[in-house]
Amino acid sequence: MQIIRTYKLRLKPTREQESQLRQTCAAVRAVYNAANEQRRLYGRPQGQDAHGRDSHFSKLNQSKDLSLRKLERDPDLAWLSIAQADSFIYALEDLDQAWRKFFDNLRQGVSCYPPRFRSAVQDNSFKMRAVSNAKGKQSKKGHFDGRRPNIIFNNRGVRLPKLGWISWLKHCRIRGDLRTAVVTCEGGFASGRWYICITSKIDIADPVPAGGAISIDLGAAIPIALSNGEVAKIPPPSNKTTKRIKRAQRAVSRSKRWSRRRKARAARLAALKHKETVRVHCKLHKVSRMLVNRFGTIAIEDLKVSNMTRSAMGTAEDPGRNAHSNAARNQEIFSIPKHAFRVYLEYKAAAAGGEVIAVNATHTSQTCAECGAVDKRSRQSQTQFVCVACGHRDNVSTNAATNILAKSGAVAGPRKTPSESRRGSATSSIGHEAPSCAAFSDELSPVEADDGSTTPDTSTAMSCG
Numbered sequence: 001m002q003i004i005r006t007y008k009l010r011l012k013p014t015r016e017q018e019s020q021l022r023q024t025c026a027a028v029r030a031v032y033n034a035a036n037e038q039r040r041l042y043g044r045p046q047g048q049d050a051h052g053r054d055s056h057f058s059k060l061n062q063s064k065d066l067s068l069r070k071l072e073r074d075p076d077l078a079w080l081s082i083a084q085a086d087s088f089i090y091a092l093e094d095l096d097q098a099w100r101k102f103f104d105n106l107r108q109g110v111s112c113y114p115p116r117f118r119s120a121v122q123d124n125s126f127k128m129r130a131v132s133n134a135k136g137k138q139s140k141k142g143h144f145d146g147r148r149p150n151i152i153f154n155n156r157g158v159r160l161p162k163l164g165w166i167s168w169l170k171h172c173r174i175r176g177d178l179r180t181a182v183v184t185c186e187g188g189f190a191s192g193r194w195y196i197c198i199t200s201k202i203d204i205a206d207p208v209p210a211g212g213a214i215s216i217d218l219g220a221a222i223p224i225a226l227s228n229g230e231v232a233k234i235p236p237p238s239n240k241t242t243k244r245i246k247r248a249q250r251a252v253s254r255s256k257r258w259s260r261r262r263k264a265r266a267a268r269l270a271a272l273k274h275k276e277t278v279r280v281h282c283k284l285h286k287v288s289r290m291l292v293n294r295f296g297t298i299a300i301e302d303l304k305v306s307n308m309t310r311s312a313m314g315t316a317e318d319p320g321r322n323a324h325s326n327a328a329r330n331q332e333i334f335s336i337p338k339h340a341f342r343v344y345l346e347y348k349a350a351a352a353g354g355e356v357i358a359v360n361a362t363h364t365s366q367t368c369a370e371c372g373a374v375d376k377r378s379r380q381s382q383t384q385f386v387c388v389a390c391g392h393r394d395n396v397s398t399n400a401a402t403n404i405l406a407k408s409g410a411v412a413g414p415r416k417t418p419s420e421s422r423r424g425s426a427t428s429s430i431g432h433e434a435p436s437c438a439a440f441s442d443e444l445s446p447v448e449a450d451d452g453s454t455t456p457d458t459s460t461a462m463s464c465g
């Protein structure tokens with residue numbers, strides 16, 4: 001089986017390299033914005049302009065004008081030649097796609113805005129074609145199948161065209177036939193971290209899906225609860241981090257608008273928040289990897305975050321009830337990126353031969369998993385569920401997860417123990433997410449019932465081989 005895998009690695013550019021990277025981003029952005037402006041002025045990429053002529057503002061026609069030699073001769077545009085020509089073409093491709101999506105939406109009657117302009121604050125990335133020095137591509141004479149490698153890397157760093165060697169934190173083996181590389185800055189422009197995302201086509205052995213099924217309830221009180229009673233721990237930010245972020249927020253709000261100091265403080269705030277985001281996503285990667293290794297079928301609620309949070313404030317005519325506590329809950333709901341978690345599950349499951357089923361989760365938190373009675377009063381608190389019809393007691397999240405599993409139609413058959421999944425997944429392990437039972441034993445823990453006892457079945461499930 002062939003799959004496309006993306007490796008994301010952190011770059012450690014020097015100060016000069018960083019400014020060079022920024023200039024490259026700026027050049028690509030300038031081309032994107034100029035092309036976008038043309039399209040806004042003259043209409044569709046394929047269609048007629050205001051004078052009834054064919055407008056040729058599509059990637060195909062515009063990329064011809066972007067030859068670097070031409071640009072270098074023009075004193076006004078010479079600065080653009082810091083970037084590679086294919087970065088421009090990828091940017092135009094993105095723009096084409098954005099406009100296509102816009103017109104598709106218009107046709108379907110979905111309200112939407114035309115593609116926006118890229119901003120220096122948040123849109124700092126450029127893409128390039130990647131041909132690597134990976135082994136296996138090299139022929140006997142030392143040629144690379146007619147394609148010269150433009151990206152050369154070793155454990156210390158990566159050599160990018162026009163930029164030279166940039167050191168990186170290499171935490172995984174990069175395999176396969178490289179396709180593209182995207183260099184991007186995340187977490188604020190001034191103090192952000194630089195990353196490179198390399199996509200590569202790799203051959204993997206045909207996966208053998210793990211047996212068994214599990215369902216996940218994504219809630220506010222317990223972020224990730226499984227139907228077998230386990231919960232995934234995603235600890236909230238430490239007090240120290242929370243304090244730091246609050247202090248940074250305060251510092252931003254107290255500095256004068258448009259001042260340099262405010263800019264610097266905003267950058268610091270963005271950096272702190274980015275660090276926190278990285279921590280949460282790292283945990284989600286580990287939890288999703290563990291789930292995919294152990295279970296073949298994963299049922300997940302088809303969650304619409306906007307539905308859960310919409311009612312908090314209401315409008316002036318119709319103010320929301322209990323707005324303060326709802327706002328607090330909304331913060332909790334947003335504390336874990338649920339869509340990202342689902343995406344992680346889906347792509348990992350696809351590579352491991354498993355499947356992810358999205359289930360409409362209406363009333364799953366009010367339904368009794370034992371007798372099926374639906375009653376609001378059964379949910380006694382954020383955590384405790386006591387059925388008013390049959391007296392069944394459970395944790396709210398575990399009960400909801402069981403209902404989701406029943407709705408998905410999947411049968412919770414025999415499942416792999418963590419040690420089995422470790423053996424079985426040797427072929428499908430992803431470099432930087434290599435599954436190890438020891439690493440996950442702290443991710444999952446038995447759910448605490450309200451009376452302090454733990455649910456019985458979990459202790460065996462989590463004993464590591």
Ligand SMILES: [Zn+2]
Pocket residue numbers: 368369370371372373387388389390391392
């Ligand atoms: Zn019941």
